[in-house]
Amino acid sequence: MQFKKSVLLAVLATTTFSAPLWSAESVDLLIKDATVLTMDNSKTLYHHGVVAIKGNKIFAVGDASLAAQFDAKKVLDVQGDIVMPGLINTHTHVSMTVLRSLADDVPDRLHRYIFPLENKLITRDMVRIGANLGNVEMLRGGVTTYADMYYFEDEVAKTVDQIGMRAVLGETVIKFPVADAKNAEEGINYALRFIEEYKDHPRITPAFAPHAPYTNTTEVLQRVAELSKEKNVPVLIHLAESHTEQEKIAERADGKSPVQYMHDIGALNDHLVGAHMILVDDHDIELVKESGMGVAHNMSANIKSAKGVSPALKMYDEGVRIGLGTDGPMSGNNLSTIAEFGQVAKVHKLVNQDRAAMPPIKVIDMATMGAAKALHMEDRVGSLEVGKLADIIVVDTKAPHMVPMYNPYSALVYSAYPSDVRHSIVDGKILMEDKKILTVDEAAIIKEAVEYTQIVRDTVIANGDEVL
Ligand SMILES: [Zn+2]
Structure with missing residues (x-):
């Protein structure tokens, strides 16, 4: 017994x-x-x-x-x-549920389609309506904690508080004008106010979310790293995700990789959670491991966009803090990591040409304890222990x-x-x-999201795009 x-x-x-x-x-x-x-x-x-x-x-x-x-x-x-x-989704943009199934296969989608659409569309209402829908979807799919990067994160926080879930919510810092900030400095100030408001919440961890290294200056990335230590909050970032990022960082920093660059500017540390981490070599993995940073592995989003397969299994086997994520619903397109499980197992087997490379227990570990470690929450969640x-x-x-x-x-x-x-x-x-x-009116949430799609359709058309 x-x-x-x-x-x-x-x-x-x-x-x-x-x-x-x-x-x-x-x-x-x-x-x-x-x-x-x-x-x-x-x-x-x-x-x-x-x-x-x-x-x-x-x-x-x-x-x-x-x-x-x-x-x-x-x-x-x-x-x-x-x-x-409960499952932990280490990376998403929950409010983007209202944009799901739009333009899934448009080339250069982020810069050519998503950023211009978001510029016109994002309001407090959009963030709230999308977050409510995504929360319900995640809770139905067994996600009890998630890490989010978006705008107006105080609106997301209200929805999380209401439904009763747990979340790490990162307010975006980016060098372009966006819905809730004209520049990175304003983004930092927004994040600081949000952190102040939610720092003692029992289920919500406020965070900084610099969008990526190439969409922020070195000075801003360093300032966010300093502030995150001072405030003791996480930093969520997209890292080593694309060739565009790799080229721009190489130009900025003498041919360095994004991970090496973040390390050299003092921004790779145990507050950081890097999403994707596709373009990392063995030396980068060493730096990631030594730094104590977390990694969010978003298999379905990465293979759907044809960006590549992160060496996530290697990172896991080498003791990196790594967990599963879905990415936003325009990328992933589902928000429960259960929909990731099979793809994570099968693609890593295929890439490694080894049927035994990714046993199911490793996938479940990456969805639970691994994800808790990635978000630096393993002392509280991730396993069933007294x-x-x-x-x-x-x-x-x-x-x-x-x-x-x-x-x-x-x-x-x-x-x-x-x-x-x-x-x-x-x-x-x-x-x-x-x-x-039990905690929110799901039918009303879905109805509101469906009604909101008319605004999305009108905005897509006004941008000169087809609704496809
Ligand atoms: Zn993302």
Whole structure:
């Protein structure tokens, strides 16, 4: 019988000496008869396992015998379903949901299509409407924490607060005039005000989001690095993503790679989270590892845009803090990393010409603990362990495509859909139960997003583009 020593100690520690050991401990939520994938360091798995939650934290994790020890206010008997840490999407632009399926295959899309469209379109309303839609999509798909880079991040923050999810929200810093700032300096000031407003929020981590090295000056990148240390907040950036970036940085910095350049200007550190990291060589990987920075690996966006395949597996195997992301819904186009799992496994196998190169457990690790490490949050989330925050999902295993389930990691990576997620719990609260979202009005959110598409269509046409 498997019984984790730490679980036993946690149970004993909370039992007073005068009370008999068998007296029931009161907890808020008990999940039982679960296939528990803890994703702890030993990858402990319990069949017919139990997770007990008290307040916003995990109180106990263990096998079936634990259930009798608790008197729970609410019990979820999940009858063998997978119970695992909430997924962490390490990179997105959630408000872009309202632009999804537009111009997917336009060449030079970012500069030729997206930036001009965003310049006319982005308002507080657009950011809020898009974020609401994306939040619902992510929660349905088992994402409990996400990292976002966009404009008016205080609007995104309000939506995250309302639905009850967890997020790292990065306010954009970029050298061009954008919707909420005329230049990088104004972007920095906007970010500073946002950081001040949200620095003590229990579920929202405010951050800086310099768009990329080539869309900011060296001075701005250095200033953001200094401020992030001073304020103790993350810095989210697109890094080593494209040949355009590579060429522009090489021109600026004596032929250096983007990673080498960021290192040399003092901006590669343990506050940084770099998205994509496609164009990195072995020396860059060494610098990334030494710096303690995090990496967001967005497979489907990277292969859809034909930019390339990041050596993410190599980075993972070498101990880099790396987790899965989806990128924005104009790039990815889905926001649940469950939709990434199969592609991540299969493309890395193909690239490495090795069927065994990317076993499912590595993919799940990159979606949970790896992603928590990438966002420097592994002390709080990413695994089901006593004392960690109760961010937990339950994945239905009774749908035909999930039967039979000899190996739950394989089932998740090769068979599961985002819509298989049945319950989503964040900070100890059930936000989605039996596929019904409890904290926001999903129908109203979808209706508002659909209504908003008329504004998008009109703006695309006014820009001289076809709606395609
Ligand atoms: Zn992105």
